Amino acid sequence: MAYLPFYFPATTPPKVVIVGGGYAGMAALVTFFRHCPSAEVTLIDPRSDHFKITHLHERFRDPTTRIKIPFEVLARRFGFRHVCATVDFDGETLRQWQIDRHLTIDGQRLPFDYLLLATGNKIDKISSSDRVVDLDLLSGEAFHTVIGRLSALEDGRVPITVVGGGPTGIQFLFEIAHWLAVGKKPNPLRLIEASDNVLTQFRPGLGKYVRSNMASLGVEFLPNTLFQGQEGEDLRVETKQSGGQTRLTSGLTFCFVGKQSSLALGTNPLGQVVVGRTLLSHIFAAGDCSSYRSFGSNSKTAQSAVRKGKLCARNILRHSSRLKLLEPYLHQDLGYVLSLGPRDAIGWIGLQANVVGGAPAVAVKELVEAQHELLLAGIDTYLI
Numbered sequence: 001m002a003y004l005p006f007y008f009p010a011t012t013p014p015k016v017v018i019v020g021g022g023y024a025g026m027a028a029l030v031t032f033f034r035h036c037p038s039a040e041v042t043l044i045d046p047r048s049d050h051f052k053i054t055h056l057h058e059r060f061r062d063p064t065t066r067i068k069i070p071f072e073v074l075a076r077r078f079g080f081r082h083v084c085a086t087v088d089f090d091g092e093t094l095r096q097w098q099i100d101r102h103l104t105i106d107g108q109r110l111p112f113d114y115l116l117l118a119t120g121n122k123i124d125k126i127s128s129s130d131r132v133v134d135l136d137l138l139s140g141e142a143f144h145t146v147i148g149r150l151s152a153l154e155d156g157r158v159p160i161t162v163v164g165g166g167p168t169g170i171q172f173l174f175e176i177a178h179w180l181a182v183g184k185k186p187n188p189l190r191l192i193e194a195s196d197n198v199l200t201q202f203r204p205g206l207g208k209y210v211r212s213n214m215a216s217l218g219v220e221f222l223p224n225t226l227f228q229g230q231e232g233e234d235l236r237v238e239t240k241q242s243g244g245q246t247r248l249t250s251g252l253t254f255c256f257v258g259k260q261s262s263l264a265l266g267t268n269p270l271g272q273v274v275v276g277r278t279l280l281s282h283i284f285a286a287g288d289c290s291s292y293r294s295f296g297s298n299s300k301t302a303q304s305a306v307r308k309g310k311l312c313a314r315n316i317l318r319h320s321s322r323l324k325l326l327e328p329y330l331h332q333d334l335g336y337v338l339s340l341g342p343r344d345a346i347g348w349i350g351l352q353a354n355v356v357g358g359a360p361a362v363a364v365k366e367l368v369e370a371q372h373e374l375l376l377a378g379i380d381t382y383l384i
Helices: 023-035 053-060 071-078 091-100 135-139 143-151 167-182 204-217 302-320 359-376
Strands: 015-019 040-044 049-051 068-070 080-083 102-105 108-111 114-117 160-163 189-192 220-222 225-231 234-239 245-249 252-255 265-267 272-275 278-285 290-292 335-339 345-349 351-357
Touching: 015 023, 023 040, 023 071, 023 080, 023 302, 023 359, 040 071, 049 071, 053 135, 053 167, 053 359, 068 071, 071 080, 091 102, 091 272, 091 278, 114 302, 135 143, 143 252, 160 167, 167 189, 167 204, 167 252, 167 335, 189 225, 204 345, 204 351, 225 252, 265 278, 278 302, 302 359, 335 359, 345 359, 351 359
Parallel strands: 015 040, 015 114, 040 080, 114 278, 160 189, 160 252, 189 220, 265 290
Antiparallel strands: 049 068, 102 108, 225 234, 234 245, 265 272, 272 278, 335 345, 345 351
């Protein structure tokens, strides 16, 4: 068993319920297994698999890319129980769970000593049009249908549109461009973005690099433009400043307008949930659904989710032990790299001013992805 500083196990291992089997939830599960394999851990997630969403765009290179690992396999590996269900809650529900120390799912009573909420953020459904594709559709078994729709665009003059110039939209834009090039399809690409540039959350160097690559591929860029909807090939957009509406032609439109969270869980620096002014000492939160009141990063990235999940698991074990000495969340992002197709990438390392692109950035991204693969195999290489 790995050594955990300031952890002196109590006589009875804790009962832990984790809601959400994404990056934060899996990081917590692995941490419990490493430091307290006798803990009784239950995972609640409506899916049957752990979904590696950071690999999703790579399915355009290879539709067989393994982006899912069954919870059944992971449960055997890390000794937890999976309950396939959805959990809804609000602040008052959390207060009651803190008192009762149990929750009821589909008539099943699940007692806990500690509850970890790692539900991530909800992906809103953008449109019911069969010409509009969102993350929900790309994440499911219907991905092959999306490829079929692209292949069926026989008129090479019909544009393909990507909505959203954030990291997700940019990565899919370049993967689609590569897919078109490999298939020798001449359909033009366009990018629609609500702000005046791409990747506006980063230093300008990243956006400049991406815009240069977009220009070399002939991608049309429509900044300050809002997606309004699509019927058939008729795409409706609105100019942000004037409010004027325009109709464009789009054979298929990929929408990546961000995630929406119906409940942002505020926590103290230790990961314990705070509702109003009430500290819920036995309820922790990690991942995109959480907002830590600390010096650590609250970015909605896989690396922050993993660090929060690991911290919460360590602090739950310490809180359950004889010496309740918990550690604060201080993690700062060490970098961020996004893919620009199979052979290019752009990002920053160490400091946001340290912009790196091309082959070195590709190597860094592959290394970061390998870390998560090793974690799911039970090998924790996240030293900081």
